[in-house]
Amino acid sequence: MARETSIAPIVARDVSVVLGNSRILHGITFSVSAGESVALLGPNGSGKSTLVRAMLGVVPLASGSIELFGQDISMRHKVSWDEIGYVPQRVSAGSGVPATALEVVKVGLLGPGKRLWADRGRKAREAALAALDAVGLADRANDHVQVFSGGQAQRVLIARALVRQPDLLFLDEPLAGIDRESRETLAELLANLQSQGLTLVTVLHEMGELESLMTRAIELRDGHIRRDGAPPRPDPGHDDLEHDHVHPHESPARTSHHAPILRTEMP
Numbered sequence: 730m731a732r733e734t735s736i737a738p739i740v741a742r743d744v745s746v747v748l749g750n751s752r753i754l755h756g757i758t759f760s761v762s763a764g765e766s767v768a769l770l771g772p773n774g775s776g777k778s779t780l781v782r783a784m785l786g787v788v789p790l791a792s793g794s795i796e797l798f799g800q801d802i803s804m805r806h807k808v809s810w811d812e813i814g815y816v817p818q819r820v821s822a823g824s825g826v827p828a829t830a831l832e833v834v835k836v837g838l839l840g841p842g843k844r845l846w847a848d849r850g851r852k853a854r855e856a857a858l859a860a861l862d863a864v865g866l867a868d869r870a871n872d873h874v875q876v877f878s879g880g881q882a883q884r885v886l887i888a889r890a891l892v893r894q895p896d897l898l899f900l901d902e903p904l905a906g907i908d909r910e911s912r913e914t915l916a917e918l919l920a921n922l923q924s925q926g927l928t929l930v931t932v933l934h935e936m937g938e939l940e941s942l943m944t945r946a947i948e949l950r951d952g953h954i955r956r957d958g959a960p961p962r963p964d965p966g967h968d969d970l971e972h973d974h975v976h977p978h979e980s981p982a983r984t985s986h987h988a989p990i991l992r993t994e995m996p
């Protein structure tokens with residue numbers, strides 16, 4: 730990864746978001762260093778998806794500021810969006826438009842900062858196939874996503890985000906609705922990317938298979954940060970979620986011995 734590690738991928742300062750008549754996020758302040766894997770936790774409606782969307786600049790800030798890789802997102806055209814991947818929470822991959830899994834994944838090669846026609850040609854096809862392979866769907870590349878199950882469609886969207894080879898990846902509930910084998914495949918894939926320096930922000934209800942990847946957890950409650958520190962570890966008789974004031978960044982990023990996936994085949 731070419732990016733300078735000294736630039737923080739995310740700096741959020743006193744961020745508030747108002748949607749409709751409701752204040753959804755209140756004075757959110759945190760920063761994420763390169764290579765961290767942050768679990769964003771909290772109950773339904775606590776503001777997790779809104780915070781992710783705020784960081785992507787798709788919901789307006791009522792106050793405060795967010796910088797991605799040192800660039801304020803209010804200067805939208807200056808942000809290196811090509812370094813940033815996003816898997817939204819629970820949407821259908823095809824949106825009614827007939828498209829194969831391969832075509833959906835290739836769309837991930839487009840966008841601000843990407844070359845014109847970046848989704849065309851043999852290398853684009855190889856990159857998309859590698860991304861589909863990484864989520865266990867290589868054999869479904871030419872199938873229409875409309876016929877995919879919810880979990881398979883979710884994996885196509887993960888492949889679409891990964892084909893960009895992002896330095897910063899937002900995943901909103903990536904484990905929801907996918908089977909254990911696919912969750913394990915995803916965890917292994919993310920561990921590989923993490924060992925190469927990927928910064929990860931993942932909305933989770935349960936840490937599940939991603940638990941060992943997470944170096945930090947930020948817990949939201951009613952739009953406030955309730956806790957920011959080491960990820961909770963399941964320990965019978967000891968509720969880590971209630972254990973505040975733990976030192977952030979105390980768990981080193983997990984490294985992986987698996988061969989890199991996806992990093993070699995870019996156009």
Ligand SMILES: Nc1ncnc2c1ncn2[C@@H]1O[C@H](COP(=O)(O)OP(=O)(O)OP(=O)(O)O)[C@@H](O)[C@H]1O
Pocket residue numbers: 748749750751753771772773774775776777778779780818
């Ligand atoms: N466009 C909107 N207009 C008004 N309220 C909204 C809008 N989008 C989200 N909200 C409200 O903001 C709150 C936070 O929603 P958000 O989707 O961020 O929660 P979440 O933590 O991701 O929840 P879940 O775990 O259910 O996905 C909810 O009360 C929701 O109803």
Ligand SMILES: [Mg+2]
Pocket residue numbers: 777778779818901
């Ligand atoms: Mg959500």
